[in-house]
Structures are given as structure tokens and as C-alpha cells.
Amino acid sequence: MKASEIRTRLRGAAASWELQVVDEVTSTNDELKCRVMSSSPVVLFAENQSQGRGRRDNVWRASPGKNLMFSVGWCPEVVSPLWPRMTSLAALGVCEAIEAEVPVEAKIKWPNDILIDGRKVAGLLAETCCPGPRVQLVLGVGLNVNEIEFPEEIRGIATSLRLAVKGRVDRDLDRVSLAAEILNRLGERLAGLEDGYAEALSEIRQRSWLLRKQVRARVSGQDVYGRVVDLNGEGELVLELADGGRTTLVSVEGIREVVG
Ligand code: BTN
Numbered sequence: 001m002k003a004s005e006i007r008t009r010l011r012g013a014a015a016s017w018e019l020q021v022v023d024e025v026t027s028t029n030d031e032l033k034c035r036v037m038s039s040s041p042v043v044l045f046a047e048n049q050s051q052g053r054g055r056r057d058n059v060w061r062a063s064p065g066k067n068l069m070f071s072v073g074w075c076p077e078v079v080s081p082l083w084p085r086m087t088s089l090a091a092l093g094v095c096e097a098i099e100a101e102v103p104v105e106a107k108i109k110w111p112n113d114i115l116i117d118g119r120k121v122a123g124l125l126a127e128t129c130c131p132g133p134r135v136q137l138v139l140g141v142g143l144n145v146n147e148i149e150f151p152e153e154i155r156g157i158a159t160s161l162r163l164a165v166k167g168r169v170d171r172d173l174d175r176v177s178l179a180a181e182i183l184n185r186l187g188e189r190l191a192g193l194e195d196g197y198a199e200a201l202s203e204i205r206q207r208s209w210l211l212r213k214q215v216r217a218r219v220s221g222q223d224v225y226g227r228v229v230d231l232n233g234e235g236e237l238v239l240e241l242a243d244g245g246r247t248t249l250v251s252v253e254g255i256r257e258v259v260g
Helices: 001-006 010-014 028-032 083-100 175-190 197-206
Strands: 018-025 041-051 068-074 107-111 113-114 119-129 136-143 214-219 222-231 239-240 246-248 254-257
Touching: 001 018, 001 175, 010 175, 018 119, 028 041, 028 068, 028 136, 068 175, 083 107, 083 113, 083 119, 083 136, 083 175, 083 197, 136 175, 197 222, 214 239, 222 246
Parallel strands: 018 041
Antiparallel strands: 041 068, 068 136, 107 113, 113 119, 119 136, 214 222, 214 254, 222 239, 239 246
């Protein structure tokens, strides 16, 4: 995959982003994190990561040359207190890009997973750092594109776009086209941090995989059980508890559906 091939397909805000594709790094998030940058985003794709990271010290594993692993980093002139909205907006952008390129339906499993048919196809990792006078935001995306084999322990819960369209499309998917479409949609969606969020939120709700499900969430080392009844105006998860009370989850160590 070449940066020049992706660049020719960029439009809107993403067309002015700096773009790099490298063979291998430890982690694209780590590579960009804490670099002093301007407010114009820098995008780093890697064909392979030796120490790819997920949330909460999870490892992100993906075969070299088959998937998309990249980070977008920038130092906004003013960091909006609304930046926690970034993950949900980015998740929406990634879903839209996937659906524009591949005949599947992509759902968002709050807070940072993208699922197809209930299996994880992508994960997002948003981080901040303070490398200089300005705060830096880094958004990492790992998308399983042409992976056809997963390690035993995640085989039942992970998928790739290639596997999701098996029997309908029997060839490798075009990573360049997908990469460009994701950046284009991220450019559009991330611009909506302030004004576009209410409109985005109704689309995020429609794509929510957890909404109306009975779940067990791990919060500060404790299990919380409840039914997901809403995503509030900040995209946080609202649970209805067994006693009829409600609680809002801002972040979790883990969350899963409980059946029965
Ligand atoms: C998760 O599912 O917990 C988030 C996974 C994020 C993986 C991506 S791959 C590109 C970027 N670099 C990393 O080390 N992690 C993110």
C-alpha cells in the first residue's frame, strides 16, 4: 500500500492531512504519541505492528499486509472539552466508510468496537498526550480487512471484512480504497465535534449494538447489570438497573451482553 495511492482518493478535510505508510512500527499510536504537531492531522499507516495495543493493555494482533492499522494525530489550537465525543464520531465514520465499500452492516459496540454480525471487525483507541504547550489527540484504528484466520481464543468473537462477505465476494478487498474512504469520513465526522454531534448521535444510536440489550459491565472492578436504555447527549451509556433506577456509564473495563 502506498501513501500516494491513498492520497489521490482523499477529499474534503482529509485531502490536506499529512500521510505516511511504513512497513513496520511498534504501534502507530506510540509512534505518533507525544510528537509535537500542528493542528493539521498527521496520519501514519503501518503494514505491521510489533506491539499493537488495544484498550486497557490488550494486545492488537493483525497479520502483516492484510489489514488496516493506522493512527491520526494532531494538536488542536484549542482542545475542546468535548473531545471525549471523538471516539463515537470516529466509530460512526469508520462504519460509514465500511458500508460505502463493502456490502455489510456495521454496528458500534460502545465505546470503541465495530461489529459485523456480532463479531468485532475493528477497534478504536483514542489517547491524549501533552508534548508541548498544546494537548495532542491521537486516534488509532485497527480494521481486520483480509484476515482469514484468527487465533483460537478469539475465533468466535472476531471477524474480518473478507470473512463477513464470504460467499458473496471471493477476493481480497481493496485496502487502499477502504483506507481513503475511512479518512474521508473521519475528516467529515470529526469536524462535527461541536455542532454536528446531535445529528451524529441519532445515527450512532441507530448503529448501537448494545441498545435495548441486557448487559454486564465491569466498572472500577465491580460488575454492574442492567438494560441499555439510551445513549445520552454525550454518547454515554444509560443503563436501567433491576430496581428501576438508572445509571450512566462514562467508561468501562469491559461490557458484554448477558442472555437469559
Ligand atoms: C481496541 O480494540 O481495544 C482498540 C484497538 C486499536 C488498534 C489500533 S491498530 C492502530 C493503532 N495502533 C495501536 O497500537 N493500536 C491502534
